Amino acid sequence: MIAIKLPNLDFLSQRYRALVFSGVIIGVSLLSLAVLGLNRGLDFTGGTLIEVGYKAPMDLAEVRTALSEGGFGNVMVQQFGTTRDVLLRIPPVGEVNDAELSQRVLHALNEAAPDQVELRRVEFVGPQVGKELAEQSGLAVLFSVIGILIYVAMRFEWRFSVGAVVATLHDAIVTLGVFSLLQIDFDLNVLAAVLTVIGYSLNDTIVLFDRVRENFRKVRKGTVLEIMNQSVNETMSRTIITAGTVFLVVVALYLFGGESLRGFSLALIIGVVSGTYSTIYIASAAAVMLGVSRADLLRTPKEAEADGRP
Amino acid sequence: MNRYPLWKNLLILGVILASLLLAWPNLYSQDPSIEITAARGAEVTEASVGEVRAALENAGVPVKGIEVREGGKLLIRFAASSDQLKGQEAIERSLSARYRTALTLSADLPGWMRAIGLKPMNLGLDLRGGIHVVIDVDMDAALDQALERNLGDVRTQLRDKKIRYQTVTREGARILIKFNDAESRDAGAKALSREFQDLTVQTSQDGDQYLVQASLPETEQQKIKDFALEQNITTLRNRVNALGIAEPSIARQGERRIVVQLPGAQDPGRLKEILGATATLEYRLVDTEGSVADAVAGRVPVGSKLYYERDGKPILLKRRVIVTGDQITDASAGFDGQSGSPAVFVNLDGQGARRMRDVTTENVGKPMAVVFIENRTTTETVDSKPVKTTRKVEEVFSVATIREPFGSRFQTTGLDSSNEAHNTALLLRSGALAAPIQIVEERTIGPSLGQDNIDQGLFSVLIGLGLVVIFMGIYYRVFGMIANLVLLLNLVMIVAVLGALGATLTMPGIAGMVLTIGMAVDANVLIFERIREEIRIGNSPQASIAAGYNKALSSIIDANVTTLIAAVMLFSFGTGPVKGFAVTLTIGLLTSMFTAITCSRAAINLLYGNKRLKTLPV
Numbered sequence: 061m062i063a064i065k066l067p068n069l070d071f072l073s074q075r076y077r078a079l080v081f082s083g084v085i086i087g088v089s090l091l092s093l094a095v096l097g098l099n100r101g102l103d104f105t106g107g108t109l110i111e112v113g114y115k116a117p118m119d120l121a122e123v124r125t126a127l128s129e130g131g132f133g134n135v136m137v138q139q140f141g142t143t144r145d146v147l148l149r150i151p152p153v154g155e156v157n158d159a160e161l162s163q164r165v166l167h168a169l170n171e172a173a174p175d176q177v178e179l180r181r182v183e184f185v186g187p188q189v190g191k192e193l194a195e196q197s198g199l200a201v202l203f204s205v206i207g208i209l210i211y212v213a214m215r216f217e218w219r220f221s222v223g224a225v226v227a228t229l230h231d232a233i234v235t236l237g238v239f240s241l242l243q244i245d246f247d248l249n250v251l252a253a254v255l256t257v258i259g260y261s262l263n264d265t266i267v268l269f270d271r272v273r274e275n276f277r278k279v280r281k282g283t284v285l286e287i288m289n290q291s292v293n294e295t296m297s298r299t300i301i302t303a304g305t306v307f308l309v310v311v312a313l314y315l316f317g318g319e320s321l322r323g324f325s326l327a328l329i330i331g332v333v334s335g336t337y338s339t340i341y342i343a344s345a346a347a348v349m350l351g352v353s354r355a356d357l358l359r360t361p362k363e364a365e366a367d368g369r370p
Numbered sequence: 371m372n373r374y375p376l377w378k379n380l381l382i383l384g385v386i387l388a389s390l391l392l393a394w395p396n397l398y399s400q401d402p403s404i405e406i407t408a409a410r411g412a413e414v415t416e417a418s419v420g421e422v423r424a425a426l427e428n429a430g431v432p433v434k435g436i437e438v439r440e441g442g443k444l445l446i447r448f449a450a451s452s453d454q455l456k457g458q459e460a461i462e463r464s465l466s467a468r469y470r471t472a473l474t475l476s477a478d479l480p481g482w483m484r485a486i487g488l489k490p491m492n493l494g495l496d497l498r499g500g501i502h503v504v505i506d507v508d509m510d511a512a513l514d515q516a517l518e519r520n521l522g523d524v525r526t527q528l529r530d531k532k533i534r535y536q537t538v539t540r541e542g543a544r545i546l547i548k549f550n551d552a553e554s555r556d557a558g559a560k561a562l563s564r565e566f567q568d569l570t571v572q573t574s575q576d577g578d579q580y581l582v583q584a585s586l587p588e589t590e591q592q593k594i595k596d597f598a599l600e601q602n603i604t605t606l607r608n609r610v611n612a613l614g615i616a617e618p619s620i621a622r623q624g625e626r627r628i629v630v631q632l633p634g635a636q637d638p639g640r641l642k643e644i645l646g647a648t649a650t651l652e653y654r655l656v657d658t659e660g661s662v663a664d665a666v667a668g669r670v671p672v673g674s675k676l677y678y679e680r681d682g683k684p685i686l687l688k689r690r691v692i693v694t695g696d697q698i699t700d701a702s703a704g705f706d707g708q709s710g711s712p713a714v715f716v717n718l719d720g721q722g723a724r725r726m727r728d729v730t731t732e733n734v735g736k737p738m739a740v741v742f743i744e745n746r747t748t749t750e751t752v753d754s755k756p757v758k759t760t761r762k763v764e765e766v767f768s769v770a771t772i773r774e775p776f777g778s779r780f781q782t783t784g785l786d787s788s789n790e791a792h793n794t795a796l797l798l799r800s801g802a803l804a805a806p807i808q809i810v811e812e813r814t815i816g817p818s819l820g821q822d823n824i825d826q827g828l829f830s831v832l833i834g835l836g837l838v839v840i841f842m843g844i845y846y847r848v849f850g851m852i853a854n855l856v857l858l859l860n861l862v863m864i865v866a867v868l869g870a871l872g873a874t875l876t877m878p879g880i881a882g883m884v885l886t887i888g889m890a891v892d893a894n895v896l897i898f899e900r901i902r903e904e905i906r907i908g909n910s911p912q913a914s915i916a917a918g919y920n921k922a923l924s925s926i927i928d929a930n931v932t933t934l935i936a937a938v939m940l941f942s943f944g945t946g947p948v949k950g951f952a953v954t955l956t957i958g959l960l961t962s963m964f965t966a967i968t969c970s971r972a973a974i975n976l977l978y979g980n981k982r983l984k985t986l987p988v
Contacts, residue, residue, distance in 0.1 A: 159810075163638070182812060183814075186808075270928060312837060313830045316826060321830075
């Protein structure tokens, strides 16, 4: 049998150090979010994005010349993936919807390099739609957090749900922080990834808390800290293996899934790493610091038995 | 001993077989194809097959196959989408008089599979290429129009009833009628509330002015909005059908939006040309009494409005609208039976016909005009920055004399050519939009990017799956292989459910699948770790299996429910691609619980359940 041999580590004695560490990271993330903000993608700002493929590698300067000759001075030009793919971004102008803009830009590019340009993608989002998408996304995040909070509060003691939510918010903020610091495009796909990170991080935390609850009922001796530590250690190999497999697939997605999923998979990679760390150090530490005790969990054993669950 | 009852094993077997069957069609290639239907007055027959084949051979386009489909359709398959486009061109060039072509994607299924209704998953636009636009319907304009129509009717009604009033004006969303005394006001209010059941009528007094306010109640406004949306959808459908796309989807989104999806379409320019002609029409009487010169100078007579004809000539029209474009049910070009000159025949709906009859009866010999209203976006340069403005352009495009009263069907003559008649009819017909529309979102994916997305998506699924399978096999040995088996089954089930629900697979959907692979093994990891723990504390293998499954269950369910909550929120608030992700994630979570808990247990029970074991290969 191959098994990860893990020493019985005293994770929770490190909780103050972990708290300082997380505090710094969260601080940097929040500062970056406040100062730099998120590099909001087209979905939220509105505007036009055009991806074109050239038959041969294309010099960006040439593309820029072609565009400014066509009267499109405000177009941002960048390489996308390969030297033959070019991405053009055009910021929205006021409140106006101009769905024909992409046609005119393509026309200008075609004039400059006849038969060389192939349209790969056009995305146009009107300013109003952008605002709505941003609003709806905010609501989606808010309601999932509330929904999950209610579920965890129903299944566990309130100190645990606070611990779980603190750990989850930690992961969401860290993920957003990295996107802000590196100024990576934040679009709808990345938002979906952040929500998935929230789900994943909780998943991890809940597995640990499940074990804590079980151990509180089973192990009659030992302090709260000891039982917490024991539970972290018992679930450790599972935590590492699951994080490992999820990590493997999201890295595969990042490397081979193509440009359009890069932001999405990056958010998941950060989330998986942060989620694993926060489960061990943040969630349980928060519950301990809030003063969770054996009595809190023993009060409702009947309910648990009625569920038919151990 | 660990055993499942027979019925449970059979049920699991049944689910597995059903999933395999439902997922099967996805193994066949999806060919870029052209669907051919007969044009009006022609027929698709066996002879057509030869004709089409010859046309394609002449053009040097390789064909993968031609099939005759029920409903008088031909399906031509190609190996590559570039051949498909060349093929369409060839057919259009030589056979367009008798056949209509439409681009589509068709799975090369065996006949029996199609016969029992099995279908592969729908591929989203980001995987097969296509155009997705969201169109916003200007509801304020729709309400404005309704109010304008009522305004005219109110005047007529009061005049008919011989009730004396001072003025009838519009103030925002209300119609304000001023009377000299309370008596005529009350009579007016009574008449109006009887005749106009869709208006809310209120009376009030302001100094020595006696007022009646009429407004559209909330329910009526809603009805008008719904109607405007429905009408637009119908009109758009007719316009889009002219594009030659096999499965266009035009659907309502929320209160005021319409989503148009054209899979396989590759030229957003053509779509926008068609959608861009966002036009409405109004029939109005010409004001022959007022002075046009005065109006141009800024003194427009009350009850009239200044318009310009196409050649720039000013013309005064009555403010009152007789009929709007949405009341036109049909328009066609033809020739006048008596003179043989080009004419346009217009059909009106019941309400429009009644109004037209009333107005034309009173106004025989007077001229009537058709106003064409278009929403145009123009770019102007202000401070060396382009500023875009949307402008309402109103043009009088035909003025004709009313020769006799007419009703639901009438003709307009005096057109220069049959070509002009044709264009006018087209404008009248497709211009029958109830309210102006505007594109507020567009996502076009070229076919090459779609193919790249499929390739990269599949590749990353395979890599992710491969890595997980190798790891699980090494780490958990036989139990790991069982986990791998149910993982594959999980993928098959996701594909089967997606196909059965008619859901669409998008690029984020593939990402959802990849993520499910990672998360689905979690349930098995939880169980296997538990089993190892139980063995470590000295329990027998059989007892450890049972305890492992039982004790891990609550964790698995808790963990999945939380992710499910996030997925459901994503589904309800997300749009397009995010929804696709949420759908596959949700399906994946549900199927993974079935496969990882029930199916893996069944496999383990069958393998080890009846044996006396000393050790477990976990």
